[in-house]
Amino acid sequence: MLNHDLVFLKRFSMLLVFLGALALGLILFAHYLNGKVVYDKDPGTHQNLLDRIAPVGAVYAGATGAAAQAAAAAAAAAAQTANVPFDGRTDGAEIFNNGPCTGCHTAGVGGAPKLDAAGIGARVAQQGVEELIKKATEGFTGSAGVMPARGGNPALTDDQMKAVVEWMASQSK
Ligand code: HEC
Incomplete structure (x- = not known):
């Protein structure tokens, strides 16, 4: 191997080590910043999120499921009578x-x-x-x-x- 190849390899590996260290530093810094972010605790926002990710055809299971299903049925019935005259x-x-x-x-x-x-x-x-x-x-x-x-x-x-x-x-x- 020629001498200037060795010099290049040495410098190039130093550069790689430097870039690796820089990446690691940025990762740690981002992690630190993320820990400082205060997330929105607004219950309305939380409910909106739940509404958005609620399943279209909800599945009910067990005793809690039966209660939830009864509530959903009652809400649907109420919504229906809202469109009925009188x-x-x-x-x-x-x-x-x-x-x-x-x-x-x-x-x-x-x-x-x-x-x-x-x-x-x-x-x-x-x-x-x-x-x-x-x-x-x-x-x-x-x-x-x-x-x-x-x-x-x-x-x-x-x-x-x-x-x-x-x-x-x-x-x-
Ligand atoms: C556009 C006019 C009109 C409206 C509105 C109307 N009716 Fe009638 N209704 C008639 C006519 C005409 C007859 C008789 C038809 C025949 O026997 O030839 C009749 C007959 C009836 C009869 C007797 C049925 C039979 O078998 O002899 C009942 C009961 C009745 N209507 C109930 C209602 C009710 C309840 C409403 C409201 C929800 C209503 N009608 C609204 C015109 C109307």
């Missing part, structure tokens, strides 16, 4: 008077049977309340005119339709 209440009078039904059935618009013995009362006698609930829910066209499904408000629930038709029947004696 907040999901099944007060027949309230639904009739504030819903679509009164528009036709109070004055008998378009052949709609009124809330009297000759109107809804006669139909209860002929068909029975259950049948009226079914037809009012599904909608139908009869000889008198068109009864739109759920009075034209598809958001009314089955329970609400049952309640309002039963109330109409009770008012038509």
Whole structure:
């Protein structure tokens, strides 16, 4: 090996040792700095993080899981009733008077049977309340005119339709 090769190797290895030491120093310095960082303790931030990483289809297991599942189901049910008219209440009078039904059935618009013995009362006698609930829910066209499904408000629930038709029947004696 020539002399100047040896000189080069010596200098080059010194350079490598120096760079290695420098890298190690920077690593230790970064580690030290990282220890000084104060992380955000805001509970809102923490909750946001949990929300972001929450599984889309949550899996529930064990007793805690059952409780969490019940809570999730209750929250879902609450969210659903929020979109239902009258907040999901099944007060027949309230639904009739504030819903679509009164528009036709109070004055008998378009052949709609009124809330009297000759109107809804006669139909209860002929068909029975259950049948009226079914037809009012599904909608139908009869000889008198068109009864739109759920009075034209598809958001009314089955329970609400049952309640309002039963109330109409009770008012038509
Ligand atoms: C656009 C007008 C209109 C609205 C709104 C309306 N109805 Fe009717 N409804 C009718 C007509 C017309 C008939 C009679 C159809 C026939 O027999 O030819 C009828 C019939 C009925 C009957 C008797 C069904 C049968 O089998 O004889 C019931 C019960 C009833 N409606 C309930 C309701 C309820 C409850 C609502 C509100 C959620 C409602 N209607 C809203 C027009 C309407």
